[in-house]
Amino acid sequence: xxxxxxxxxxxAVLGLAAAHAEGVKIGVLTDMAGVTSDSTGRGSVExxxxxxxxxxxxxxxxxxxxxxxxxxxxxxxxxxxxxxxFDNDGVDxxxxxxxxxxxxxxxxxxxxxNKIVLYSSxxxxxxxxxxxxxxxxxxxxxxxxxAHGTASAVVKNGGKTWFIVGADYAFGHQLAADVTAxxxxxxxxxxxxxxxxxxxADFSSYLLTAQASKAQIIAIASAGGDATNAIKQxxxxxLGQAGQQLAAMIFLxxxxxxxxxxxxxxxxxxxxxxxxxxxxxxxxxxxxMDRVGAAPSMLQAGVYSSVMHYLKAVxxxxxxxxxxxxxxxxxxxxxxxxxxGGHIREDGHLMRDMFLAQVKSPAESKxxxxxxxxxxxxPAEAVVWPxxxxxxxxxxx
Numbered sequence: 001x002x003x004x005x006x007x008x009x010x011x012a013v014l015g016l017a018a019a020h021a022e023g024v025k026i027g028v029l030t031d032m033a034g035v036t037s038d039s040t041g042r043g044s045v046e047x048x049x050x051x052x053x054x055x056x057x058x059x060x061x062x063x064x065x066x067x068x069x070x071x072x073x074x075x076x077x078x079x080x081x082x083x084x085x086f087d088n089d090g091v092d093x094x095x096x097x098x099x100x101x102x103x104x105x106x107x108x109x110x111x112x113x114n115k116i117v118l119y120s121s122x123x124x125x126x127x128x129x130x131x132x133x134x135x136x137x138x139x140x141x142x143x144x145x146x147a148h149g150t151a152s153a154v155v156k157n158g159g160k161t162w163f164i165v166g167a168d169y170a171f172g173h174q175l176a177a178d179v180t181a182x183x184x185x186x187x188x189x190x191x192x193x194x195x196x197x198x199x200x201a202d203f204s205s206y207l208l209t210a211q212a213s214k215a216q217i218i219a220i221a222s223a224g225g226d227a228t229n230a231i232k233q234x235x236x237x238x239l240g241q242a243g244q245q246l247a248a249m250i251f252l253x254x255x256x257x258x259x260x261x262x263x264x265x266x267x268x269x270x271x272x273x274x275x276x277x278x279x280x281x282x283x284x285x286x287x288x289m290d291r292v293g294a295a296p297s298m299l300q301a302g303v304y305s306s307v308m309h310y311l312k313a314v315x316x317x318x319x320x321x322x323x324x325x326x327x328x329x330x331x332x333x334x335x336x337x338x339x340x341g342g343h344i345r346e347d348g349h350l351m352r353d354m355f356l357a358q359v360k361s362p363a364e365s366k367x368x369x370x371x372x373x374x375x376x377x378x379p380a381e382a383v384v385w386p387x388x389x390x391x392x393x394x395x396x397x
Contacts, residue, residue, distance in 0.1 A: 023058065023059070023060075023062025023063040023064060023065065024059050024060070024062060024063075024064045024065070024092055024093075024311070024314060024320060025064075025065045025066075025067065025089070025090050025091045025092050025093075026048055026052065026064065026065065026066045026067070026091070026092070026093055026094075026095060026307055026310075027067050027068070027069070027081075027082075027085045027089075027091040027093070027094045027095070028044055028045050028048050028066060028067070028068040028069075028094075028095050028096050028303065029068070029069055029071055029078060029081060029082065029094050029095070029096055029097050029102070029106075030044045030045065030068060030069075030070065030071070030096045030097070030098060030121075031070060031071065031072075031073060031098045031099070031224075032068075032070035033070065033072075034070075034072065034073050034199065034224070034225075035073070035198065035199050035223070035224035035225035035226050036098045036099075036121065036223055036224035036225075036299075037224075038224070038225075038254040038258070038294075038297075039098075039121075039224060039252045039253075039254045039255070039297035039299050039300065040096055040098040040121050040297070040299050040300065042292065043288070043292050043294070043296060043297065043300040044068075044095070044096045044098075044120070044121070044299065044300050044303045045066065045068045046288065046291050046292055046300075047288065047296070047300045047301065047303040047304040047307075048066045048068075048095055048096075048303055048304070048307050049066050050287065050288065050291070050304055051303075051304045051305075051307035051308040051311065052064040052065075052066055052307070052311070054308065055308065055311045055312075059311050059314050059315050060314065060315065060318065060319070060320070064311065067085070067089070067091065069081045069085075071097075071099060071102050073099045073101075073102065073198060073199075074102070075099075075101045075102050075104075075105035076105075078097070078099070078102035078105055078106055079102075079105045079106055079109060082094060082106045082109050082110070083109060086109070086110075086113040086115055087113075091115070092115060092116065092320055092322075093115065093116040093117065093118060093307075093310055094106070094110065094115070094116070094117040094118070095117075095118045095120065095303050095306055095307055096118075096119075096120050096121050096299070096303050097117065097119050097120070097121055097122045098120075098121030098122065098299065099121075099122065099171070100122050100123055100124035100126075100127075100169070100170040100171035100174065101169050101170045101171070102122070103117075103119055103122035103124065103127055104124065104126060104127070104131060104170060107127065107131050107133055107136060108131075108133075110133065110135050110136060111133045111134070111135045111136075114135065114322050114323070115135065115322055116135050116136070116137075116310065116322050116325065116326060117135065117136045117137075118136075118137050118139050118303075118306035118307070118310060119136060119137065119138045119139055119140075120139045120140045120299050120300075120302030120303045120305075120306055121140065121299040121302070121303075122138070122171075123141055123142050123143045123146070123171050123174070123175065123223075123250065124142065124143060124170050124171055124174045125142045125143055125144050125174060125178070125385060126170070126174065127142070127348070128142065128345075128347045128348050128349040128385070128390075128392060129347070129385070129390065129391045129392055130391050130392070132347045132348050132392035132393065132394055132395075133348060133394075134323075134326060134348075134394060135322060135326065136348050137306065137329070137344055137348050137349075137350060138348055138349050138350065139302050139305065139306040139350050140272050140273075140298055140299055140301075140302030140305075140306075140350075141250075141270075141271075141272050141298065141302075141354070142349070142384075142385075143171065143174045143175040143177075143178045143249075144178050144383070144384065144385050145270060145354060145383035145384060146175065146178070146249050146250055146270050147175065147178035147179045147181070147182045147249065148178070148182055148270075148378075148382060148383050149270025149354055149356055149378050149382075149383050150247060150248075150249060150268050150269055150270045150356070151179050151182040151183055151186075151219070151247065151249070152182055152186060153268055153356055153375075154217055154245075154247050154268060155182070155183055155186040155187070155188045156186060158216075159188070159216045159217040159245065159247070160187065160188040160189065160216060161188065161189050161191055161214075161215045161216045161217065162179070162180075162183050162188060162189065162190045162191065162215050162216070162217045162218075162219055162247075163190070163191050163192055163193065163209075163210045163213040163215035163217070163218050163219070164176045164179060164180070164190060164192075164193035164194075164218075164219045164221050165193070165194055165196065165203070165206045165207065165210055165218060165219070165220055165221065165222070165230060166193055166194070166195055166196070166219075166221035166222060167195070167196060167197075167198060167221060167222035167223070167226055168195035168196060168197055168198070169198055171223065172195065172221050172222055173195075175221040175249050175250070176193055176219075176221045179219055179221060179249060191213045191214075191215045192209075192213055192215075194206045194209050194210065196222070196226065196230075198226065199225065199226065200226055200229065201229065202233075203229060203230045203233045203234075204233060204237075206230070207230070207233060207234055207237055207239065208237075210239075210244075211237065211239055211244065214244075215244065216243075216244060216245065217244070217245055217246075217247050218234065218239065218244055218245070218246050218247070219246075219247045219249055220234075220246060220247070220248050220249060221249045222250075223250050224252075224255070227248055227250065227251065227255055228255050228258050228259050231246060231248060231255075231259055231263065231264065231267075232259060232263060234246055235263045246267060247267070247268065248267050248268075248269055250269075251264075251267055251269040251359075252271075252297040252298065252299070253274070253275065253295050253296075253297055253369065253371055253372065254294065254295075254297055256359050256371040256372070257294070257295070257368070257369065257371060261359065261360060261361060261362045261365055261371065262362055264359045264371075265359050265360065265361040265362065266358065266359060266361070267358065267359045268356065268357070268358050268375070269356075269357050269358070269359070269372075270354055270355070270356055270357070270378065270383070271298050271354065271355050271357055271372070272298045272301075272302065272338065272339075272352065272354050272355075273296075273297075273298040273301040273302070273338040273355075274298075274355060274357060274372050274374060275288075275289075275295045275296055275301075275369065276369075276370065276372075277355065277374060280336075280337035281337050281338065283337070284296075284301070284304075284337045284338075285301075288300070288301075289369075294369075295369040295371075298338075301337075301338050302338070305334070305336050305337075305338050305339060308336065309329060309332070309334055309336075310325070310329065312332065313325045313326075313328035313329040313332060314328075316328050316332065329344055330343070330344045330346075334350060334352070338352075339352045340352075340353070342380075345384075345387065346387075346392075346394050346395055346396075347387065347390055347392040347394055347395050348392075348394075349384055349385070351380040351381075351384055352380050353377050353378060353379055353380050354377075354378045354380075354383050355374050355375075355376070355377060355378065356374075356375045356376045356377075356378055357372040357373065357374050357375055358372065358373055358375050359371060359372060360372065360373055
């Protein structure tokens with residue numbers, strides 16, 4: 001018995017030493033098989049690997065490791081994974097997190113463990129508002145930005161009456177609230193809303209309710225497979241031919257590819273990144289496509305960008321200490337293929353310009369992934385919640 005206890009103690013010490021020797025460890029918490037897996041999932045993991053490799057494979061003389069796990073869009077599973085990563089596996093930073101409910105569930109865990117989380121795929125504004133944290137960054141987008149980019153453009157183009165078909169969880173409700181605020185601020189009206197469960201297959205009743213509202217614009221406030229299923233079934237119901245138009249409040253390149261241009265053409269969207277926007281975007285995206293076999297979404301590009309900035313901050317700070325690394329991340333400008341002159345605000349939001357884009361018609365497209373055309377650039381100040389109205393306790397008014 002005595003030897004067993006001694007052996008256990010020895011293994012515990014060796015385990016701690018091994019964990020310390022592992023160096024910088026990045027945990028990609030993502031969706032490997034669910035409704036957002038095409039735009040996150042394996043591509044997000046590969047993006048993190050690319051960042052580690054491009055950085056040189058090590059930092060502060062220690063190797064960079066990338067691990068990943070599937071949260072299955074369940075807050076309890078995501079929380080359990082993050083606790084294990086921090087308490088047992090030596091993970092220093094979590095990246096991606098494509099589910100707002102999961103993101104909100106892990107936000108306090110990250111803070112309590114004094115680690116860091118880089119949200120590329122979680123969109124709820126609560127992460128930089130009421131539940132902001134000094135240990136987190138909302139890297140790629142939020143629902144406020146999507147609503148102000150897309151809804152503003154559609155209302156100004158004459159779409160004054162709206163009906164919302166939304167996902168019945170944190171992301172969908174926040175996106176719908178942001179859309180409603182933008183529509184009303186621009187002189188429009190939201191006539192009603194209906195809510196569908198996550199990973200829904202049949203949208204017929206929701207779309208018929210939207211159709212009966214006679215709203216000019218039907219806003220799809222859901223993501224991934226839910227959004228594409230809703231848009232596909234709306235086309236089958238010929239809603240467009242009845243004079244109603246769809247506005248996809250989050251629409252990614254994978255969504256357009258899945259639907260096909262015949263169905264998706266004309267849809268306006270707001271995006272932080274497009275793989276064919278400029279030479280730098282094309283060069284990085286080609287490398288990504290060679291590894292993954294598909295064009296990168298803004299979420300996957302955001303994983304690379306956030307991990308690379310984190311590694312630069314670790315090197316500059318000369319330590320993995322979370323407070324010092326976060327301070328360094330805030331002090332350094334974000335400059336890469338998807339972000340120019342960006343900076344992290346005190347509420348944890350990355351300030352960057354975004355694009356207003358439109359899905360091409362089949363006649364306009366010159367290849368399989370030639371799907372969007374850039375309509376214009378939206379300045380960061382127009383798509384990020386003003387600090388003067390912030391509800392984040394970290395912001396000094």
